[in-house]
Amino acid sequence: MAKQKPAKQQERRELTDLERLGLRISSMINAPKAQLERWVTIHRLDTDTDEAWGGVMELLRETDGLEMAVIEDGVVELRWHQQSDDDHYVGDGEIEAVEEEAVA
Numbered sequence: 001m002a003k004q005k006p007a008k009q010q011e012r013r014e015l016t017d018l019e020r021l022g023l024r025i026s027s028m029i030n031a032p033k034a035q036l037e038r039w040v041t042i043h044r045l046d047t048d049t050d051e052a053w054g055g056v057m058e059l060l061r062e063t064d065g066l067e068m069a070v071i072e073d074g075v076v077e078l079r080w081h082q083q084s085d086d087d088h089y090v091g092d093g094e095i096e097a098v099e100e101e102a103v104a
Contacts (some may be wrong), residue, residue, distance in 0.1 A: 011080060016052075018055045040077070042076045065081065067079040
């Protein structure tokens with residue numbers, strides 16, 4: 001006889017409109033072509049609520065290193081610059097030692 005799963009496991013949490021829009025824009029920004037060219041045009045869909053669109057636009061405005069231009073109502077262009085060679089990132093479990101000068 002098949003066992004029924006507890007009610008907690010059967011419940012699925014639906015994404016909010018803000019989360020859904022955020023995921024869509026994130027995937028557009030992370031697309032290989034957008035990463036190569038360092039820009040993307042975002043179009044507001046009819047299904048995007050005013051609250052979600054406004055919330056995501058506010059988050060994008062507050063993001064350092066991101067240039068945002070409103071082309072027309074519901075169309076936004078995002079541009080970003082390549083990180084400089086002076087920027088150091090830790091990747092794939094790599095740890096980079098940083099030497100500091102002693103302060104007397």
